[in-house]
Every structure is written in structure tokens, then in C-alpha cells.
Amino acid sequence: MRLRDLPEEELFLQGSAACQGCPGSAALRVAFKALGRNTVLAVIASCTSVFQSPYPMSALDLPTLNMAFATGGAVASGMTAAADRLVARGKFREKPTILVWAGDGGTYDIGIQALSGAAERNADFIYVCYNNEAYSNTGTQRSGATPYAAWTTNTVKGKEEWRKDVAQIMVAHGIPYVATASLAYPMDMFRKFAKAREIKGTRYIEIQAPCPPGWKFPSAYTVKIARLAVQTGMWLLYEHEGGHTTYTAGTQRIIQGQSKLLPVEEYLRAQGRFAHLFQPERDDKRIAEIQGRIDQLFDTLRFTRKMKEHLMDIELAPPH
């Protein structure tokens, strides 16, 4: 399947109030194409609350409930429980997919309790975090997802802490499906949504969402920045199910040695939020710190892959 084979029907309509180059709206298009019409949507306070367009207009062609900030996992728990009752009563022939759409603020920070509770109960819905690595809707303040050294309006010299990793926190919940996605790899994203749709229980998909005004790059470069994030190892693409993690698309190619891990500097230089690492003078220390972490991570990933292949060889060897 190729990009041109994606369903033609657009459930994210034209004329939304999104910024030029908005990653959230682009991600919604792909997600909606994969999930189809039998989907009920809960939008958690985020840019999407705004760019779906104000009352009485809407760019969302799915039944949609807008909800308060800290409610993602909980409101979906109620929706899916109600849907189960409606299936039991014969009101639904097929249970609709319950989709939560939240940002990183609503997921990493204020909403993590409700998400964790729902995941522990394995409530039946897909939770999407479109992660633009800051509170972009309120004007780009730091979030738990903001990377080390990144400028935000309340980390003007660059964030001093490293981001946390909610996808891995979700893996630790033991839910049936966790995946990460990138706008630069839409087919990979589509496949993950299509797969998630067929699984029952809590499914978590996190999409890195480069935000032109928040990250300070030209609005034409959203996909370019998303691709650089994967190519430099700043964003990993994988899916986790049945206790196993499989790296996919660009990340898989780097681990398998088919493509080179690009220096992180290429990613950092392309964004105004890291400008202070290069001007007025180059901040070698912090750039090296970031590159060091990535190198260490990929050393581990490559080593793990080799170990797995080695173990496979042992298993496949004929018995003596």
C-alpha cells in the first residue's frame, strides 16, 4: 500500500482554524483515514480544541466531545463502558472505536493520572498524544515532553531537565499496544492506526508533532523537521505488543545499518528553539550532551538487535 492508496474520504474537513504547517491537523487526517467513520472522538484541551474551528463550525466530521484538560483516559472510559452497554442492548451492531486526541500537556502532565488509571483498567479505546513538546496552545511553555535545552517561554535559556518518556511509561502498564509515529512516515502511522483499530483494550499512539510557531521554523518544513527528528535519533519509531518492541520505518533502517544516524546538530540547527546553542557562540557542551545520549541509545539498540539475531541462530540450529 502506498500513500495514493489511502482512503479518499476526508473526515478532517477543509477550512479548519489550524496554523500553516500544523502537525496536529495533518496527523488527524491520517488517523481518521485509518479509523474510518465508525469512530467517536473525545478532544482534550489542546490546540485541537481551537483549530477544529469555533462554534458553530467544525472541521471534525465525527461525533466529537470536547473535554477538560485532565480527563482523557477517564472520559474515554465512560464512553467505552456506555458503548459496551449499547452493544449489549443491540443499539450498535459493531462497537465504534473510541478515540482520545490529546496533546503532550494533557498527556505527560495534567492528564497522566487519568490515562494511567484507564490503562491499568485496560479500558477499550485508542489514546493519541500528538506531542509538540510544549504547551503550544497557551503560547509555548515547557511541558514534561519538552526536550533538554529547548527554548520555551518559561525556559528562556533552554530547558535544564531531560524529557520524560510517556510511551515507555505506557509500555510499563502492560497495555496491548503502544506505538510511536512521525508525520514524515505517514504510511507507518497509517499502518499503526489500522492495526490499533483491530485490538481490544487500551492502545496508546504518540505522534511527534513539530510545531512551526512553537519550535520556530518555517511552516513549510513540518515534515522535514519530523524526518530529521527520526534520522538524528531524536524521535524513535516503534511499536510494542505482546511484550516485544519492534522498531519501524526510519528508526529500523538506522538500527539495521541501512541508513546513517545523522548528527543531531542538523536537527537542532533547523529550529529557532535551539538557536541559543549556536549563537552568539556554539554551546559545545550541551550539543555534545544531547549527541552523547543518542549515541548511547543507538549503541544499545544495535547491540540488542545483534544479540537477538544471535539467539535466533541458536534456537534455529538443528538438535544434536
Next chain:
Amino acid sequence: MRLVETGNHIAAWGARLARAEVVSAYPITPQTQVIEEISRFIDEGEMECEYIPVESEHSAMAAMIGAAAMGVRAFSATSSHGLAYMHELLHWAAAIRLPMVMVNVNRALGPGWNIWADHQDTMAARDTGWVQLYCADHQEILDTVIQAYRISEDPRVILPVMVCYDAFIMSHTYMQVEIPEQEEVDRFLPPFRSLWKLDLDHPFTHGSVIYPEDYEEVRFSMFQAMENARQVIVEAAEEYRELVGGYHGGLVETYRLEDADCALVAMGSLASECKVAVEALRRRGHSCGLLRVRSFRPFPAREMREYLSSLRTVMVIDRDVSFGMEGALYTEVKAALYGHGEPSLYGLVTGLGGRDVPYDLIAENMEAALQGKLEPGTRWPTVRLNEHHALIKSSLEEFWKKEGIR
């Protein structure tokens, strides 16, 4: 069927007979028995319902909103800090116009930790757009939970309803209750209905950004719905009496007001205590009656005028206080009577944090008022400094001295 049960178990029976289909709740003393009993009903196959053991009250209310938005009857129960924690979503549930019913067992707020009866929790939720009904006995809890769904789902209302009763005095005491047949309740309460739902055939967006040009109309519609609820609450009580049996008043319950020249006004279990006080006052020759407020929102302003404006003396008892003002019920009674007759008005703030308020204390205060021994206004008749307070204060004074605090 006749049961002798706790107020909490009776509330669970109310949700069961109302055929609630999604229950989401978080345990908090003294509400716990409500959800324990419901989960037992479900496990034993007596109730067709999804029970969501959420991780907080904020999530309990979020899940209720999600369930009601899908077009299913939702129920929850909470108390005190739980109600405070879900406060944001109380506003959300009302403003997005979803019907649902929640029990609140009235309990004090900390610190210090206090699990006993107090109305501060629901008073602080007064302006969220929820209908608030207060019960005074166990039969009323059962009947009111069922009536609450009828009120909440009435097309003229479509606002969430809170059914309130006092911690321990009602939640944990046993009383005899007549449990109606399911068919009788079904005749009174039709299947779930609402003004909207998340409909796959009509994909509307609910609760998005709304500009000043449209926002005020939303609030006005809520105001009108609450006005309509006055009529609907009275109708629901009347029809319930006819189809199921049992009557506890409409917006208010009156007790011996026919020939009264003075009256007590109260809510919840304190109102029951007031009935005994009325009898005591009558034995002493005072023609006293009681006006019990069942519905605090909508507030029975017309009834206040009808029953109180021609009286000589009215004493309002609050189990809450609005700091910087007075008891909340006292303020509301005064506002309702403004420009309608001139009874002398007295307010008692008492019974906070479960402090015992015996009937004779109420009677004594009323008698003092009638004899002109009290200044009109607010009194705290049960506040006293005991030996613990004195001891703590003297230790604190040593600390203040050391720290140079004058």
C-alpha cells in the same frame, strides 16, 4: 418489599431501580457503601451495569460525562473532598447539558480531617448548574434518586441532579424503607432520554470554542432550565406519589405551618431535628412550624414568600458558612423575602463537622428570639472554647514568643 438498611445502601437501591447503566465512582468515607453495594448488585447479576472503578473523583465525573454523552444513564456517588476535586467537571456536565444523577453524602472539608456531617461541600458547588435536592430520611433518599433521573432527563430541564444527605446521621444509620417493584418504577421513569448524544449518523461537535457572541445564550439556557426545574420537581414528586407511592414535598416540605406565627428553616437531618424542636416549642406555647428546603437549587423563593412573609419570626439553620458573610441558606432566605413582609430573621450556624445539635438547643434559641433576647443576625450557638483549645493556644503562644510574633 420492606428493607431495614443504611442510607447508603438505599441510595444504591435507587440507582438500581432507576436502571443506571454506567456507574463510575471513587471511594470516600462516608460514601463507600453506596458503590460497594452497587458493585455487589452487578457481580450478583441483579443490575445490568458497567462499573468503572476510576482512580479519582475528577475521573469519576469525566467518565459520567462520557457515558451520558453516548446516550446512557449514568450514576455516581461522592462526598466532601471528592466533590471539591471534581468541581471543574461539575461545571462541564451542566454546561454541556447532560442529564445524570449523583449522590453526595454531605461531609465536612479538611483540614483537619473530619468525616462527619456538614453542608459546606455542596454549598461550594452551588453555582455549577446542578439541581441540588436534600433528603431528610432513608425513604426520601430512595424516592429522590429515582425522581432525580426523571427531573434531570425532562426535556425542559436536561441538567445534572445532585441528591444530598448527611454523613453518618443518614448514610450509616439503619431505617425501614419500602422498596417499590421494578415495574412501578419503570412506569414512572421512562428509558433514558437526552437532548443530544454522540451520534454516528449525525456527527456534531460538542463543547468547542465559543465566542462572547454566543456564550451568554448558553448560560441563559441553563438559567431557564433551572427555572423550569421548579415546576418539574413538583410534578415529579406528585406523579411519584401516584405511580409508586411516597411523598416528601416538592421544593419544600412544610410542618405545622398552618397556624404558625414563627418558623424554623433548615435542610437535611437538621430539619428532622427541627420537627422535634417545633413540638417542644409548641408545648411551651409558641405556634412554631418548620419549612424544610428540599431543593436548594432551584431555590424555592416563591414558597419562602408564600409560607414565611406573614410570620413574626423566622430562624434559619445552616450547617455551612460563607466566610465573610453568613450561613448560605440564611442569605438566600433573606433574599427571597426581600420586599415581601417583615419577619425578624435570625441565622444559626451550627452542627459543622458533625457537631451534635440537639432539638432543645434549637428550641432555646427560637424561644430567646421570640422573647426579644437575641439581636437579629447570625449566631454560632454551639461554639465554645474547651480545655484542648486552651492548651493548644498556650503552647502556640510560647512558639509565637520564640519566633517574635506578636
